[in-house]
Amino acid sequence: MEFRQETSVPIVPSTPAIERASAGHVRRFPIRRGKAVILAACAWPRLAYHGASAISQRIGDPMSLSSATSSIPAHDAAVDALLAASLLAPEDAAVHAALGLALRAAGRDAEAVGAELASIALGRHDALMYYNLGTSYLMTQRPALAVKWYRLALRVDPELVAAHQNLATILELDGCRREALYHRDQAYRRQNIFIDGAPAAPRTVLVLCTAGTGNVPIEYLLAPAHNRRVKWVMEYATLEQAAQLPPYDLVFNAIGDADVSPASREVVRRFLSTCEQPLLNAPAAVARTSRDLIPALLGDIEDVLVPPVLRLPANGVAPAKRLAEAGMRAPLLLRPVGSHGGRGLQKLDTAAALAAVPGDTAAECYASAYHDYRSADGHYRKFRVIFVDRQPYAYHLAIAAHWLLHYTSADMLAHPWKRDEERRFLADPAGALGARGMAALGAIGARLDLDFAGVDFALLPDGRLLLFEANATMLVHTEDFHDTLKAKNPHVRRILDAFDAMLAHRQ
Template identity: 50%
Template structure:
């Protein structure tokens, strides 16, 4: 191949890649490399295309080919690390990033990627070191600022969190992630803070093009240039963080004319202090009384509670996953309690839900279009129960009980509790949401929370929890089918 034809063929493949036509780009790169097999850039770009297509093993092979040709190719080392990270192999990813930094010490993307490994491991101190190094090289990195904002918010440093969000979204608030084999395009309305619906698996990259719009920051000119889309997903799942987005969201939805998944008014009803009134009338459902109190008045409110209201649970608004959740056993604990920086706190009556075997069971059911799908069961020895800290990995009996719940939730919960869960899904009235709950000895359902922020993620293949994956896939399939129905109805093809 002469030099001019070589350059033309390579640039043609690059243009296909840049425009999101990944299948065509893959074919173009393969033809190009068939004639020029030692072109490092071609192998590197084909590796990137294969990552976009989800073909991670071959992507790694391509990046290895690059570093065999050019051992100091920092980008290929870094890209290989990204592929390993997506394969849930963090140590191999870190090794690749280290190789990239040996080739290019001031490589901002590799510094960012190391920081993100530690960020996802929740080693925030180490993540901060790497993110700061990345910003010293390139102060405008979007992902660094986004993750720093999340770290500072988790630490209660809200002004610092806002500074980093402003640094990102005031410049750009709309991002397009092209699918390689698109079946639909979804406009995802995102909140700048925590509390968004986890959409990574609900909207698969291979088949759904995502237009992510951080609605509270989006400028009119950005909204005017939105690509065409089929559906709108309101991904702001926590009503406590929704206020800044309500007005701009309403303006956009007033004119867009597209189906909306999880309308804001449905999400707003799921605030913790509103759930008792919303769900408390359902037969065989117990929803503990919850008060929303300004933090400045928190101690006075606690002192004013009668002694028989203790134990009581305290959590700052906007917190999830048990973060900053405290249990005060009596009024004597009030003096020692140190509130987390937050404008409001929730005070919830504690209900002892220990089972006859002294275990604490927390079930999660996901609702898709109001229908229940069993997602997980965690069994722990402490009243705060999370799947990853309950010791499930060390107890096959617990895992067998979880699998039995997933396979037949009605048999596991009993008819009374299952009927209550089914009714709860209809009253909750979310297109996507979930409920965390336990079952009391008398068969009633004790609700911990019910909202749209619920995560449903797959487990690693050949992991001890991979028995969950067929049931998780049912959730994704149901969500995908709902989107297809809504899209077809909007087009008049019911």
């Protein structure tokens, strides 16, 4: 199946009507670099594009603009106009160079770096530079911009595997599964074994991966400075490749989402049946963490409340009928199978809302009973604990005014009292959760029987833990960008050190 690569946003033609309509709305912001002038068209950004293009003709090499430290009046209108111009002319190096200067003048240095790098990359028309720029946007959670640069990279070099990989991941998370599969095939049919990390690292770990989302994030757990990592994408694996793998000390099954593991289950089973090296996170234990199996696995643990969950097939009977037969009533949460981070999640508060859900949905869904977990002060609190070798370690506490709660949306940076409460939890989990809560966590870790996993939960007024999810795909990372959150790093380091010690012990 073929998919056309999008190249750029077409430039809207400038007409006399546009030129007349924009009269009086063009502001001039002098750049003290020769005699060049940026025309920032606040109402019609096409004029800003023309003005920036003129700069490249006056100055010559647009890349030289990126290192300029000229003085421009710090005016948001100039930035806004040049941002709009960059959408009209996304591949014009001069537009991005001018935008970088305007952002610097406005004191927005972090954003300016991206514009300056874009100008340099466009000037050189280099696939790896496009790829690196895309990856910088992906790492700073700006996937739409990352997609733009990955597509440009693939126009220059259609065989750049890493660009296909990352583009496939973004597209899958956006629900564009067919196009994601196309890029995944383009990547992994060319290469499905990747080796990185220090050659002289104390150990080599064979990491079994899935091609899509659903892997355990390993960047911090298996730090490349201390681990040589051999990542093997199992949907595209053959048993013949096993004989060609470099020597390894351990096998870590990073296919942590039970909903995606069936795609590679058979080839993983056949490989592990002959593998003699120690294995972490056995696939059978991962398979038990599917959302609909968690109530049976953990629901009988004392002081743990696990709401019932029903898996609804695609294109089946209307959900209301199936749920009524299972004894489940509104309010309910409905989410696509395999989704995380609240993607596609719906809260159905009434029987009427539930009855309106069609049965002919294209994807399977999980329906779970909603349990109100608001604290006495009106806020919601979601705790995350990580299990390393079945032992619990406090990782974070998110606090917000809305029930759909994730750490990134909880606005923890803006509220010192939230961070203070989180620090108290990290320093003394037993003080926050009580002896009953800690005993329940110990039982959960033992029952999951995974070498690495995590659990999200709330603490109810009666002292029980309300379980949201328990699986191996939990992200653990140090806080490297926000100074106000770096106080968490000693607690994160405890988790990473425990994981490293486990590897050394199993090696």
